[in-house]
Amino acid sequence: MVHCPYCHGWEIRGKRIGLLATGPMSAKQAMLFGQWTEHMCFFPNGLEFPDEQLQQLAALGIDVVPGQVQGVDVDDDRLAGVRLGDGVRHPLDALAVPAFTRARLEGLDDLGLELQTTPIGVAVLADESGHTSVPGVWAAGNVVNAGMQVSESAANGARVAMTINTELVFEKAKSAMAHSATTAQAARGGAQR
Numbered sequence: 001m002v003h004c005p006y007c008h009g010w011e012i013r014g015k016r017i018g019l020l021a022t023g024p025m026s027a028k029q030a031m032l033f034g035q036w037t038e039h040m041c042f043f044p045n046g047l048e049f050p051d052e053q054l055q056q057l058a059a060l061g062i063d064v065v066p067g068q069v070q071g072v073d074v075d076d077d078r079l080a081g082v083r084l085g086d087g088v089r090h091p092l093d094a095l096a097v098p099a100f101t102r103a104r105l106e107g108l109d110d111l112g113l114e115l116q117t118t119p120i121g122v123a124v125l126a127d128e129s130g131h132t133s134v135p136g137v138w139a140a141g142n143v144v145n146a147g148m149q150v151s152e153s154a155a156n157g158a159r160v161a162m163t164i165n166t167e168l169v170f171e172k173a174k175s176a177m178a179h180s181a182t183t184a185q186a187a188r189g190g191a192q193r
């Protein structure tokens, strides 16, 4: 079972690929997986999709298979196909199941971070420099956008790390200036006494 055409597409190129709909983006995800094979099918699995998207799938040569998927069939530890409600097996070599992701925030609930829900999941709301809704808390990578690949997550992490460092140095400069002003004031007060 696979979930991303960019992560797993090459390994299943040319094979019989099915995509099991899990949400409103699924027809479009079937188009993306369809780039890898001429044997692509889409199982709406009871979900409704706009006519335009269904027509686009047909135009791309992607079979739309109606009905409910009741289960997957496995032969010799390999996916053999999916079983439809009428008991018919639809043979497949790979099944794509787009996942809905959730940022793992166990232990951080008390921070009260603002979250955002997108078609692919629930993530921490942060700007491009990593600022979250809570001052002093930054976030980067998949926790803010589950669609980021490794290189983007790493680049985002580097960018956010620079922001954190920069802001801490500027904050330190402000505190140091305030401290030296207080020290100078105290010294002046001492000299007057």
Ligand SMILES: Cc1cc2nc3c(=O)[nH]c(=O)nc-3n(C[C@H](O)[C@H](O)[C@H](O)COP(=O)(O)OP(=O)(O)OC[C@H]3O[C@@H](n4cnc5c(N)ncnc54)[C@H](O)[C@@H]3O)c2cc1C
Residues within 6 Å of the ligand: 006, 007, 008, 104, 105, 106, 107, 140, 141, 142, 143, 148, 149, 150, 151, 153, 154
């Ligand atoms: C199945 C799969 C295949 C993928 N294939 C590709 C691919 O081929 N190419 C590609 O570019 N990208 C791929 N990706 C995406 C890639 O994995 C991510 O872009 C990348 O890992 C994001 O990095 P990250 O550091 O933001 O998050 P993660 O790599 O998820 O790192 C977060 C870390 O934090 C830890 N953690 C979470 N909660 C806590 C906590 N409360 N306390 C302490 N630690 C915690 C986790 O255990 C994890 O180690 C794939 C993703 C998946 C799921």
